[in-house]
Amino acid sequence: MKPESQSQIKVLFVCMGNICRSPTADAVFRHTVKKANLEHAFSVDSAGTHAYHVGNPPDRRAQGAAMRRGYQMNDLRARKVHPDDFAKFDYILAMDHENLSILQQRCPDRFSHKLELxxxxxxxxxxxxxxxxxxxxxxxGFETVLDMIEEASLGLLEHVCNYKAHG
Incomplete structure (x- = not known):
């Protein structure tokens, strides 16, 4: 992740261990933003609700599937969601209801509006x-995850751009 500025939109993708789904979302969304020439406007990261794989690179199968579609994630390392993340990020996006629920339990009420699937x-x-x-x-399964995340990444970028334009 690059140094961030105050004006950047900060997005955090979250799954359980931060080695399959959330680093895939991180890589796909970074690529989507880059294709739109909006790299300067975003800070993107990923994390897990559990500390199972802290410091490890993404799963080799996730990396392989991503590379076949032109996404790079070999620079990513698993980390656990930190309490400061709730204040730092504008969007905290969980991959499933279980991890969303864990985030909701840990999130201070004043930041709960940032949590979504x-x-x-x-x-x-x-x-x-x-x-x-x-x-x-x-x-x-990794191909399906990529299909889903590609679709949602386009929608997320469109949402953020429309929000910034009209918000």
Whole structure:
């Protein structure tokens, strides 16, 4: 993650261990923002609700699936959500209801409006679904996760741009 400025929109993607879904969302959204020439306007990060894999790179299967689509995530390392994240980030997007619930329990009330499901921003076939954890499944699960996150990333960028323009 690059140094951030006060005017940047700060987005945090969250799953359980921060090695499959949330680093995938981090990489895809960074790529989506870069394609739109809006890198300067965003600060993007990912974290997990649990400390299972702190310091580890994303799952090799997640990295492989991402690389096949042109996304880089080899620079990412797993970390656990920190209490300061609730104040720091503008959007804290969970991959599923279980992790959203954990975030809601830990989040100070004054920041609870920042918490949502990632797929809330999907406008297509995956609208308002949960992003399934592909960790214990086969390679196709990682492809499905990418499909879902690509769709939601476009919707998130559109939402933020419309909000900034009209907000």
């Amino acid at each position: 990632m797929m809330h921003y999907s406008k297509g076939v995956y609208s308002n679904h949960e992003v399934p954890d592909p960790y214990f499944g086969g390679d196709q």
